[in-house]
Amino acid sequence: MTVRKQSSTAWYDSPLYYDMVYADYTKKETRFIEGIMKKHGPKLDGPMRVFEPACGSGRLLESLGSRGHVVHGFDLNRHQVAFAKHRLAAKGLKGRVWRDRLQDFKVPRGAAGAVRSLRRMAAALRPGGLLLLGLHLTDYKNTPADHERWIGRKPGIRVVSDTWSAPADRKSRTEAMRTRMRITEKGKTRVEETLWDFRTYSPAELKALLAKVPSLRLVACHDFHYDLNSTRKIDMEYSDVLLVLRKQA
Numbered sequence: 001m002t003v004r005k006q007s008s009t010a011w012y013d014s015p016l017y018y019d020m021v022y023a024d025y026t027k028k029e030t031r032f033i034e035g036i037m038k039k040h041g042p043k044l045d046g047p048m049r050v051f052e053p054a055c056g057s058g059r060l061l062e063s064l065g066s067r068g069h070v071v072h073g074f075d076l077n078r079h080q081v082a083f084a085k086h087r088l089a090a091k092g093l094k095g096r097v098w099r100d101r102l103q104d105f106k107v108p109r110g111a112a113g114a115v116r117s118l119r120r121m122a123a124a125l126r127p128g129g130l131l132l133l134g135l136h137l138t139d140y141k142n143t144p145a146d147h148e149r150w151i152g153r154k155p156g157i158r159v160v161s162d163t164w165s166a167p168a169d170r171k172s173r174t175e176a177m178r179t180r181m182r183i184t185e186k187g188k189t190r191v192e193e194t195l196w197d198f199r200t201y202s203p204a205e206l207k208a209l210l211a212k213v214p215s216l217r218l219v220a221c222h223d224f225h226y227d228l229n230s231t232r233k234i235d236m237e238y239s240d241v242l243l244v245l246r247k248q249a
């Protein structure tokens, strides 16, 4: 696979198709988030207050909002923000969605709550509040080129998403990726391609990052099967981890 060093956001410029590719997981993730909050979060009399940095198309904001929780979120991509705002409004949900960056976002009045962005997220949480952080861990000794495919369907639209990743580079701590979405709509097919470099974290690098933000304490590590009863260690036994971090008092 050849991957050009180039950054592009085409993948995120198409919220509807992005959303379709991930739609199958939304229900499971919603129940998981509720379960984690019940298990590890503060005792609540009323609904949860959910804040999702980099909320994308707002699929989780809508799903959680529809279940009575108060939701807010931001994203860098204006197409995703517009889509998320529209879908909340269409469902009559009041959540606030705005355009901002993980590196220096500001939480507007009325909204709840890498070292800099983790610290900002910690600052946005109240004591006892939880941050759920999902990421892919890298084993630099064993990073073969990889390919994954997801397929999403809606009446009249089919999206096939293929992602190829090149072996991770330990020195620059990056992994070059190429994602191609093949979208078939109204009998026509087009392809949207995105090239990007992802920051990589080995288990040790992730632990070092967490050590720099002691205001967030690791209370559980799960994986992307969203099983409340199955926890993991931060190691290479399983590479997709979902951390539950609690803001300290």
Ligand SMILES: C[S@@+](CC[C@H](N)C(=O)[O-])C[C@H]1O[C@@H](n2cnc3c(N)ncnc32)[C@H](O)[C@@H]1O
Residues within 6 Å of the ligand: 012, 022, 052, 053, 054, 055, 056, 057, 058, 059, 060, 074, 075, 076, 077, 080, 100, 101, 102, 103
């Ligand atoms: C994989 S999507 C996840 C979206 C959403 N959390 C979900 O689960 O559907 C990642 C999102 O991060 C956003 N993003 C990437 N870099 C960002 C940054 N520096 N600041 C804010 N958002 C960013 C993208 O625009 C995209 O919508």
